[in-house]
Amino acid sequence: MINYQILCQDVKKIAKETGNFIKQEGGKITKSDVKLKSLSSLVTYVDKSAELQIVEKLKPLIPSAGFITEEGTASSSDEKYRWIVDPLDGTTNFVHGITPHSVSIALMENRELVLGVVYEIGRDEIFYAWKGSPAYLNGTQISTATNKKPEETLISTGFPYYDFNMIDKYIASMKYLMEHSRGIRRMGSAAVDLSYVAAGRFDAFYEHALHAWDVAAGAFILKQAGGIISDFNGGDNWLFGKQIIAASSSYFDIFYPVINKYMGD
Structure with missing residues (x-):
C-alpha cells in the first residue's frame, strides 16, 4: 500500500528541483526559443526539459504508473495510477x-x-496535500475563506487562449462580477488560482477550456482545504470536461448559480 504522505514529500522535492531549473533558465530565454501552439499559447524548451525531468524522477516512485502530461513526453493507457503533470x-x-x-x-x-x-x-x-490530509502551504495548514457576502469576495478567472466560442458569455459573467464583488483577478496560472482559493486569498475561481494538467493538483489541494468544485452545470465533469467552478464552502452556493447562469448549458 502506498504511503501518500511520504510520497508527497518526494513529489514536493521534485517540484522544487524543477522550479529551480525553470528559475535558472528564466533569464536565458530568447525570442527564438518561444514556439506557438496557438496565438496565445506558448511553449519553450524549458517546458519540455522540465517535463522530462519530472517524468524521469516520478517513474521510480510508482514504476507501473502512467502519465498525462501537457508536453506529451510520456503517455497513459488507463493504468491504476496516473501522474498528471504541467511542468x-x-x-x-x-x-x-x-x-x-x-x-x-x-x-x-x-x-x-x-x-x-x-x-x-x-x-x-509550495502548496500540497495528500489523501486524508489537510492542505498545506510551506508547512502551514491552510483553509478556504469564510466570506459569504459577494461584496467582500475576490474572484479569479482566466481568459480563453484557444477556444473563443464562449467569449460573450465570459464578458457577461465578468460584468456581473465586477458590479457585485470586490474585484476580479486574472493571474495566468490556473494551478495557482486554485491554490490561492485553497489558501483563502481568493474566494472563488472559474474558467473554461482548461485541461486536466492545469487543474488536477490545485483542485485536489482546494478540496482538502475545504473547498467545493463542479463543472458549469453542477456536475463532476470538471477534470476532463474543460470547465470548472471552484469556491470556498462558505461561498460556493452563492457563486455557482451566477456562473451557471452565464456559462452553463
Whole structure:
C-alpha cells in the first residue's frame, strides 16, 4: 500500500528541483526559443526539459504508473495510477518575466485524485496535500475563506487562449462580477488560482477550456482545504470536461448559480 504522505514529500522535492531549473533558465530565454501552439499559447524548451525531468524522477516512485502530461513526453493507457503533470503552468508569464508561474503535479488512483503539489516559483510557495490530509502551504495548514457576502469576495478567472466560442458569455459573467464583488483577478496560472482559493486569498475561481494538467493538483489541494468544485452545470465533469467552478464552502452556493447562469448549458 502506498504511503501518500511520504510520497508527497518526494513529489514536493521534485517540484522544487524543477522550479529551480525553470528559475535558472528564466533569464536565458530568447525570442527564438518561444514556439506557438496557438496565438496565445506558448511553449519553450524549458517546458519540455522540465517535463522530462519530472517524468524521469516520478517513474521510480510508482514504476507501473502512467502519465498525462501537457508536453506529451510520456503517455497513459488507463493504468491504476496516473501522474498528471504541467511542468510550467503560466508559460506566457514566464516568457515575459512575470509571476505567477508554477509546477503542478497530481496523482490519480483509478478515477480518484489522491495527491497534489503546486510550486509557485516566483514567491517560493509550495502548496500540497495528500489523501486524508489537510492542505498545506510551506508547512502551514491552510483553509478556504469564510466570506459569504459577494461584496467582500475576490474572484479569479482566466481568459480563453484557444477556444473563443464562449467569449460573450465570459464578458457577461465578468460584468456581473465586477458590479457585485470586490474585484476580479486574472493571474495566468490556473494551478495557482486554485491554490490561492485553497489558501483563502481568493474566494472563488472559474474558467473554461482548461485541461486536466492545469487543474488536477490545485483542485485536489482546494478540496482538502475545504473547498467545493463542479463543472458549469453542477456536475463532476470538471477534470476532463474543460470547465470548472471552484469556491470556498462558505461561498460556493452563492457563486455557482451566477456562473451557471452565464456559462452553463
